[in-house]
Amino acid sequence: MPIQWTKEVEKYKEELVKDLQDLVQIPSVLDEAEATSEAPLGPHIKEALDWMLEKGSGDGFTVKNVENLAGHIEAGEGEDLLGILCHVDVVPAGEGWTYPPFEGKVENNRLYARGAIDDKGPTIAAYYSLKIVKNLGIPFTKRVRMIIGTDEESNWRCVSHYFEQEEMPSIGFAPDADFPVINAEKGLMDFDLIFHSAKQSEERSSLELHSFRSGERYNMVPDFARAVLTPYRDQTYLLQEFEEYLKAADLTGEYFIESGELTIDLHGKSAHAMEPDDGKNAGLHLLSFLSNFKLDGRAKAFCEFAAANLHKDSRGNTLGIAGKDEVSGDLTMNAGKIRYSQDEAFIGLNVRYPVTYDMDNAITALASRMKEAGIEIANKKDAKPHHVDGDDPFIQTLLKVYEDQTGDKGKLLAIGGGTYARSLEKGVAFGALFPGKEDVAHQKDEYIELDDLFKATAIYAQAIYELACKK
Ligand SMILES: [Zn+2]
Structure with missing residues (x-):
C-alpha cells in the first residue's frame, strides 16, 4: 500500500506549527551594523541559522555550519545528492501590521508573521518532510541535503560562499516561490x-x-x-x-x-x-x-x-x-x-x-x-537565464508528486524574475505558494495558510521519497 503522506503529516501538525512559531520569533533581518566575525550578517540571522542546525542535530541529522553564512542538514546515503534550498533570513517587518510581525499568531487558520511564506514556513515544511521520511525508516538511495541560506533577501552571499566550499547537488529544488514547478527564469x-x-x-x-x-x-x-x-x-x-x-x-x-x-x-x-x-x-x-x-x-x-x-x-x-x-x-x-x-x-x-x-x-x-x-x-x-528541461525525469517526478497530492494538473511555469533555484545548477523552484493564492511575501500581515503548510509538507515528503528513496 502506498504511503499516505497526508496522514503522516497529520501526526506532526502541532509540533510543526510550534516550531514555525519559534523560528518566526527570531527577527532574522540583515543587520550589518551589529555584524561580527561570528555573526557576519548580524546576531539574529546567526540565531536563526543556529536554531535550524540545532533542531537538525537534535533530530539525529548530520549538520554543518558553513562559516555562519549558510549550513546544511543531511540525511540518507548514496553517491547522488538531492538539494533542498531554503533560507531563514527575512526582509524588515515594515509598518502597518495587524498582528505582531515576530510572534506567529494563528488566526483564521493562518499563521501571521514576517517570513511565514518567505521563507520560514516553506523551510519548516521541507524540514518536516525530511524528518517524516527519515522517521518512517525508509532506506535512502541518495543523500538529501537541506541547504539553509541566510542572505537570500539581500546579496546571496550565503549560497555563493556555500557552493565555493560544498558539493553542488546533482538535482535540487527551492521551496521559495510558487507551485507547481518553475523551470524557466528569464x-x-x-x-x-x-x-x-x-x-x-x-x-x-x-x-x-x-x-x-x-x-x-x-x-x-x-x-x-x-x-x-x-x-x-x-x-x-x-x-x-x-x-x-x-x-x-x-x-x-x-x-x-x-x-x-x-x-x-x-x-x-x-x-x-x-x-x-x-x-x-x-x-x-x-x-x-x-x-x-x-x-x-x-x-x-x-x-x-x-x-x-x-x-x-x-x-x-x-x-x-x-x-x-x-x-x-x-x-x-x-x-x-x-x-x-x-x-x-x-x-x-x-x-x-x-x-x-x-x-x-x-x-x-x-x-x-x-x-x-x-x-x-x-x-x-x-x-543569465536559468532553465531546466521540462522533459527531464526529475521535473516529471515533481509534477507527478504535485498532482498526486493536490489532484490538480501539474504544469511548468516560466517567470521573469530570479528565484533562489538559480543558484543550483539543476534546480527549480517548487512551491510553496499554491496557484491562485494571494502572494503576501514582503508585505504587511504576511501569512501562510496552515492547510497549505501541511499540504506542502506532504508534497515535499513524497518528492523526497520518489527522488531519493527509489532506485
Ligand atoms: Zn525567499
Missing part, C-alpha cells in the same frame, strides 16, 4: 542609456528643462515623476495641455511655481518590472508629454528619445531588441530610473530576456545603433 540585464548630446541650443524662446527625476529601482515601474522647468510665456497653454494629458491617460498630477521655477509632478502606477504593462510608467508619461513642446536642445533629444523608443513599448520593439520563445514568452523592458540635470542624463533599463535569446549579440548591436544617436550604453549587469 535572463536579467540592467543597463543605462547615457545621453551625451550637446548641452544647449541657443534658441531663446524654448522651454528649459532644469531637472527630471523618476524611479528609484530598475526592477520597478516608477509611480512618480517630477520635472522642473523655467516658466515661460506659453506656460498657461502648457499647463492646460497637462490637464488634458492627465485626463486622457487616466493619471493624476499637479504643478506649482516657486522661486521662478515651474515644477510638474505626475503620478503613475507602480508594478514589478516582470510585467511593466501592469503599471503606468510616470517617468515615460511625463517625458512623452514634454516632448510635445519646444524644449531646449539637450532636453528635446532626451524627451523625444523616450517618447519615441520607450513609452508604451515594454517589449523593446522600437529599440530593435524584441524577442520571445515558447518556454519563457516575451522579452520585457522597464525604464526604472530616469535622471536629468546639469550633470547627468540617463535612463536606466531593466530587460528580462527569454532563455533562448542571445542577449550579448542584441546588446552589442543596440550599442552601435545608440552610439550614432550620441547615446552610450553603460553600467551593464547581467544574470
Whole structure:
C-alpha cells in the first residue's frame, strides 16, 4: 500500500506549527551594523541559522555550519545528492501590521508573521518532510541535503560562499516561490542609456528643462515623476495641455511655481518590472508629454528619445531588441530610473530576456545603433537565464508528486524574475505558494495558510521519497 503522506503529516501538525512559531520569533533581518566575525550578517540571522542546525542535530541529522553564512542538514546515503534550498533570513517587518510581525499568531487558520511564506514556513515544511521520511525508516538511495541560506533577501552571499566550499547537488529544488514547478527564469540585464548630446541650443524662446527625476529601482515601474522647468510665456497653454494629458491617460498630477521655477509632478502606477504593462510608467508619461513642446536642445533629444523608443513599448520593439520563445514568452523592458540635470542624463533599463535569446549579440548591436544617436550604453549587469528541461525525469517526478497530492494538473511555469533555484545548477523552484493564492511575501500581515503548510509538507515528503528513496 502506498504511503499516505497526508496522514503522516497529520501526526506532526502541532509540533510543526510550534516550531514555525519559534523560528518566526527570531527577527532574522540583515543587520550589518551589529555584524561580527561570528555573526557576519548580524546576531539574529546567526540565531536563526543556529536554531535550524540545532533542531537538525537534535533530530539525529548530520549538520554543518558553513562559516555562519549558510549550513546544511543531511540525511540518507548514496553517491547522488538531492538539494533542498531554503533560507531563514527575512526582509524588515515594515509598518502597518495587524498582528505582531515576530510572534506567529494563528488566526483564521493562518499563521501571521514576517517570513511565514518567505521563507520560514516553506523551510519548516521541507524540514518536516525530511524528518517524516527519515522517521518512517525508509532506506535512502541518495543523500538529501537541506541547504539553509541566510542572505537570500539581500546579496546571496550565503549560497555563493556555500557552493565555493560544498558539493553542488546533482538535482535540487527551492521551496521559495510558487507551485507547481518553475523551470524557466528569464535572463536579467540592467543597463543605462547615457545621453551625451550637446548641452544647449541657443534658441531663446524654448522651454528649459532644469531637472527630471523618476524611479528609484530598475526592477520597478516608477509611480512618480517630477520635472522642473523655467516658466515661460506659453506656460498657461502648457499647463492646460497637462490637464488634458492627465485626463486622457487616466493619471493624476499637479504643478506649482516657486522661486521662478515651474515644477510638474505626475503620478503613475507602480508594478514589478516582470510585467511593466501592469503599471503606468510616470517617468515615460511625463517625458512623452514634454516632448510635445519646444524644449531646449539637450532636453528635446532626451524627451523625444523616450517618447519615441520607450513609452508604451515594454517589449523593446522600437529599440530593435524584441524577442520571445515558447518556454519563457516575451522579452520585457522597464525604464526604472530616469535622471536629468546639469550633470547627468540617463535612463536606466531593466530587460528580462527569454532563455533562448542571445542577449550579448542584441546588446552589442543596440550599442552601435545608440552610439550614432550620441547615446552610450553603460553600467551593464547581467544574470543569465536559468532553465531546466521540462522533459527531464526529475521535473516529471515533481509534477507527478504535485498532482498526486493536490489532484490538480501539474504544469511548468516560466517567470521573469530570479528565484533562489538559480543558484543550483539543476534546480527549480517548487512551491510553496499554491496557484491562485494571494502572494503576501514582503508585505504587511504576511501569512501562510496552515492547510497549505501541511499540504506542502506532504508534497515535499513524497518528492523526497520518489527522488531519493527509489532506485
Ligand atoms: Zn525567499
